[in-house]
Amino acid sequence: MSELINNREYRQEILKEVIRELHTGKTVDEVKAKFGKAIEGVSPSEISAMEQELVKEGLPIEEIQNLCDVHAAVFKGSIEEIHHPEEVPGHPIHTLRQENDAIQEHILENINPKLEAFRIEDSQNNINNLIEDINLLWDIDKHYSRKENLIFPYLEKYNITAPPKVMWGVDDEIRALLKEIKLLLKDYRGNKDEVVEKIKHATKQIEEMIFKEESILFPMALETLTEDEWIEIYDESDEIGYAIISPDTEWKLKRVDVDRKEKNNSLKDGYVKFETGILSSEEINQIFNAIPGDMTFIDKDDIVKYFSQDENRIFPRTKAVIGRSVQNCHPPASVHVVEKLLVDFKSGKKDSEDFWIKMGDLYVLIRYFAIRDENGEYLGTLEFTQDIAPIRAIEGEKRLLSD
Template structure:
């Protein structure tokens, strides 16, 4: 059985069966054991990929959405933890930290204020004011800001990495919650009080709110933290203020830790050349302007990471293969990659730094480009490690070369 469970095609087949069983009326408790066995030992991302594949095959989002309640019932303790060396989501101001703070306040509002009032109202307590309930549900409508930031800031980045199924499913549930709050408010505002309808719609909506908190914190946020880069979290953080927050004020502006390269250079005792602005090399000397222009003219991308792991420099040629904002200068190289690939970066640096390897090469297809990526250990004449140089080039045009060219081109 375990061999079959490790087979992705088998998992896809079982997922389809589970969705079909739910569609045909089986309860969450009835399908839960099979789902629990299916996902044993796999990550959140793989489950998301499986659901994504079902949608790509043509299964309606609404059908995949039936799994949401099964997720919530099973995920506690059934998915292996994703271990990260750092927990940026614990830093005040980080988007996930703000999302979680909001969830705490949302849950307080639901569990400590709204549900107790509804329970007393249900039991015929005449001291319960519908005006108070109306005010509480108006306060709950603040959740729209929480969902809007999630949908308009976080989801687009996930979709960039091909993760579209979970956002679609979750957005659908968000809209159901919004609609539920609107309907409750409409009943509360109407003169024709319908106690049964009010209680039914309110309880249904509040349960979805609480379930969504669980799904976000156990599924969505871990998946996003595993996937997004630090720069992408910075962009989400900057754009969040435009939409606003739900029931909280964020705990300050989140800024990722990064080295001040200019200050670092001074501390290392490196001073600008006093030779009339020239920089002396083993063979000749050049001005900084000449050096910068030469490096940016090369038909390759070069990035240099110093011995402490800080990004210190990258070229800015006309045709870039990988876009790099200047904000990466001074950052630790691990933070420039999605967490899911950090272990590869760390292994490369470790092998080059230790002397186990002098270089490591990769080649990948990127659309029409055939990209050759090389990592070199940079050492001084004494053999001391100075850092890593990454050289990236589109070798597709080079591979197409044949014969000889001895004449000048006309243009």
């Protein structure tokens, strides 16, 4: 046993050394030649442990993210030989893999041929064809959102935090690339080479991410998460949606039906007494859900405790977010904004903060309020998000009931 532990510790040090040497500028071939034997048979859990240690030792997530493609290439030969547990059709991982197959097929059979046609002749027809295919590829946002909002929270409960942060950062890079490509095509100005280069870069990044999911994330998640946690992920998946394809079959698991019945039979009575009245738990829940906006509350320890379920929710929320650190609910690139806001609320420097952004036809107002007790002690933060485009469009007066 001690030999096994020592071997793991030795390999852990070697793997960290691989990343450090890449960071100092060594090429992939140099590293592979030197450490090829040491990394033979490396498992996803060991890569996860390696990244955790690097973060603990002070290497920023962004640094690991910059090396993500490189170290994937280094480990590719050994990881791809790992046995993947068999998944039942309808299981969340089975669906994610089906999506990956559909995404790869879309790139190979649609985007690549039409990109080549565009490279030869940048006619309006060829531009329109590319726009159509890139718009369909943007469906990948749902795939990444399910991964980030459903699988990552459960991995965090097992203290697996570094790989999700690294992967989320790369997901956001892919999203940003696709948005940029859509704008370049919509406002095409003859910059053919730039468009071709951007699309090739985006599809390469997507294919690399598929490899990382299939070879690292999925095996690690299957090895770590319990059946009950997969049931929760399955139940929440429809709320976010699917990329390019939808599950072709329901996950046939008896526990799913049992758990749903238990949830439906959960107690809905019980009353809460306020200073200005008394409401049942059911009334409170429905009142919050009827308010035309999304509400999310985090407590004084930055833990998500509640979100409303307005049918027109702007930003996706799943029940997996409950109990999650709010810092882990945001992409690495925007965490510093969240932390600065919370520092200002906790110190009393601010009591509220507003942001507003355009999202297609939506004009989204995002408001944050510091919640304090009667003595002024900080209890948490309330986020309220609302599409104010219909309000901004109001003119004149309305004094009569609608038909």
